[in-house]
Amino acid sequence: MTNSSIKKAAMILSFSMVITTFSSQAWAEQGTNTSTPAYVMSSDSKNPYEVAGIDDPAEFTAYFSKLQKAVKDNKPAEVADLISYPMNLNKDNKTYVIYNKEEFIKKYDRIFTSLVRDILLAQKVDKLFVNYQGVMVGDGELWMGVRNNKLGVIAVNITNNPYEIAGIKNPVVFEHNFSLLQKHVKEGKKSEVAHLMVYPLKVNNKGKTIEIKTKKDFIAKYDKIMTAKVKKALLAQKLDKVFINSKGVMIGNGELWMGQFGEQVGVFAINQ
Known part of the structure; x- marks a missing residue:
């Protein structure tokens, strides 16, 4: 993962967060540049996800494993339970909002595209990128974090695939x-x-x-x-x-x- 791809993905998430504001949403102040790969732990902390607002690293690891399994088993309803609504879907330079499980399941194949699924399943939990905005999968195709007191997927960024x-x-x-x-x-x-x-x-x-x-x-x-x-x-x-x-x-x-x-x-x- 290159620095440019990380910055690009972070900018996409930041943009979608700015234009879509939700009640009861607690995010760190825009402009914070604290970030750390999940596989690098500081000497005084055993929680590499702390900067993303995730308090329990064991809970996150279990959640991530559950998400990968649900996607691998092709169970949209189970994946839907692991989303934090409302969720942002960024595609073709536009941001769409997925408000609930029913809408997510109906549009599952258009949200969790084959590329998004492949990248998620290939992601190693100890190689995740973490910053104040959340936990990033791949080059920003998917972001996880805490929204409305629930840990889940908060944004999906779909890359146009002409091939x-x-x-x-x-x-x-x-x-x-x-x-x-x-x-x-x-x-x-x-x-x-x-x-x-x-x-x-x-x-x-x-x-x-x-x-x-x-x-x-x-x-x-x-x-x-x-x-x-x-x-x-x-x-x-x-x-x-x-x-x-x-x-x-x-x-x-x-x-x-x-x-x-x-x-x-x-x-x-x-x-x-």
């Missing part, structure tokens, strides 16, 4: 891998390019398809696979101009296709 139709869960991962692919191809780093392929990789040429089954095989045949035409199309491609459909993300005029398979995001087909 969702292609089955890509995290746009940041895709864009990172796309950038790496262009960089490594430009620099001629065959081994690094091989790591960004999904195997077996399909290579189509003149109506015939061959499968490249391993990284070693890809590296050995690199120049025959990554032809001048393929490399030119890749290096000329602007990220904001890619074509996306249910099959994947198309590079150039179809010279390369990228997608997600399991947890791997990479090139799965090359058309020469």
